[in-house]
Amino acid sequence: AQTVTQSQPEMSVQEAETVTLSCTYDTSENNYYLFWYKQPPSRQMILVIRQEAYKQQNATENRFSVNFQKAAKSFSLKISDSQLGDTAMYFCAFMKRGNNDMRFGAGTRLTVKP
Amino acid sequence: GAGVSQSPSNKVTEKGKDVELRCDPISGHTALYWYRQSLGQGLEFLIYFQGNSAPDKSGLPSDRFSAERTGGSVSTLTIQRTQQEDSAVYLCASSSRTADNSPLHFGNGTRLTVT
Numbered sequence: 433a434q435t436v437t438q439s440q441p442e443m444s445v446q447e448a449e450t451v452t453l454s455c456t457y458d459t460s461e462n463n464y465y466l467f468w469y470k471q472p473p474s475r476q477m478i479l480v481i482r483q484e485a486y487k488q489q490n491a492t493e494n495r496f497s498v499n500f501q502k503a504a505k506s507f508s509l510k511i512s513d514s515q516l517g518d519t520a521m522y523f524c525a526f527m528k529r530g531n532n533d534m535r536f537g538a539g540t541r542l543t544v545k546p
Numbered sequence: 547g548a549g550v551s552q553s554p555s556n557k558v559t560e561k562g563k564d565v566e567l568r569c570d571p572i573s574g575h576t577a578l579y580w581y582r583q584s585l586g587q588g589l590e591f592l593i594y595f596q597g598n599s600a601p602d603k604s605g606l607p608s609d610r611f612s613a614e615r616t617g618g619s620v621s622t623l624t625i626q627r628t629q630q631e632d633s634a635v636y637l638c639a640s641s642s643r644t645a646d647n648s649p650l651h652f653g654n655g656t657r658l659t660v661t
Contacts, residue, residue, distance in 0.1 A: 436588070467649075475635065476549075477652035523588060533602070534579070534650065536589035 436526050438537035445514045446545050452499075453509045453540045455524030463529035466500065466507045471521040471539070480522070483507065485529075514544045548572070550653035552638050558659045559628055567623040567656045571640030578621050579650060580613055583635040592636075595621065628660045 435458045445451035457466070468480040483491045483500050490498050495515075499508045511518055524537040551570040559565050571578050580592040591605040595615045606612070610628075615621040625632055635657050639650035 438588075469650075469652075475637075475654045477637065477639070477650070479649040482649065525589075533591050533594070533605070535591065536581075538588040 436524050436535050436537035438522075438524055438540050440540045441538070442541045442543070444543040444545055445511075447514055447516060449514055450510060450512045451514055451542065453511075453522050453524075453542065455507045455509070455537055457505050457507065457524075457526045457535075459505070459526065459528070461528050465527045465529065466498075467525040467527070467534070468496070468498070468507075468509045469523045469525060469536075470518075471523065472517075472519070477523070481509070511542075516544050516546060518542065519544045550638055550640050550651050552636075552653035552656050554656055555654060556657045556659075558661060561630060561660055562627055564624065564626045565628055565658065567625075567636050567638075567658070569621045569623070569638030569640075569653060571619065571621070571638070572651055573619075575640035575642050575651070576618070577641040577648075578615055579639040579641070580621070580623050581637045581639065582607075583637055583655070585634075589637065592623070625658075628658075630660045633658055633660045 437456045464485045466483045469477045470480050471477050481491050481493045481496050490500050495512045497510045521539045521541050523539045525534050527534040553568045576597045578595040581589040583589050593613045594602040610626045613623045635655040637655045639652045641648045641650050
């Protein structure tokens with residue numbers, strides 16, 4: 433079974449600064465996908481960024497980037513130039529290729545302070 | 547277009563009663579997921595529907611939980627004889643599943659409180 437661990441229940445960052453959220457996972461699979469989802473107070477989950485395990489290049493989406501370390505089974509999210517609207521719960525997720533079951537971590541509550 | 551819609555947004559029920567939670571996925575999305583989010587926990591996979599295939603029910607925690615998807619669109623999650631530990635936010639998501647890594651589009655969830 434796959435497990436996803438987010439070791440930081442809460443984090444805070446000053447507006448315009450950079451913050452990194454940690455995620456590690458445990459799997460014996462070689463082909464899989466990793467995701468970061470954001471859940472603002474409205475409760476609606478929004479995809480932030482995704483990474484295919486077979487790609488060595490780290491995914492980037494504007495101010496969001498990941499540091500994917502396959503050997504270490506680590507998938508951290510870096511948010512640059514943090515904005516107040518980034519305040520939310522962030523969930524790391526794992527999905528084995530060809531599988532229906534997306535596994536989520538417990539989440540990290542990020543607060544961006546003005 | 548419209549996103550994933552869930553109703554009700556909040557539901558308070560007495561222990562032992564049955565509840566039904568509804569999910570309207572994005573039109574044309576063939577895949578539909580139900581997740582449970584308990585306080586301080588991540589999202590727990592419950593069930594997955596894909597087109598006309600048999601659903602993947604491997605995440606349902608007990609036989610009190612069931613779900614159906616009529617006509618490949620609307621889905622209903624039913625919890626019978628509710629218990630206090632069933633209190634959680636129930637999230638529905640849909641996906642086009644055009645590729646393995648097609649993103650999930652989530653609804654706003656139903657917050658269930660069992661008193």
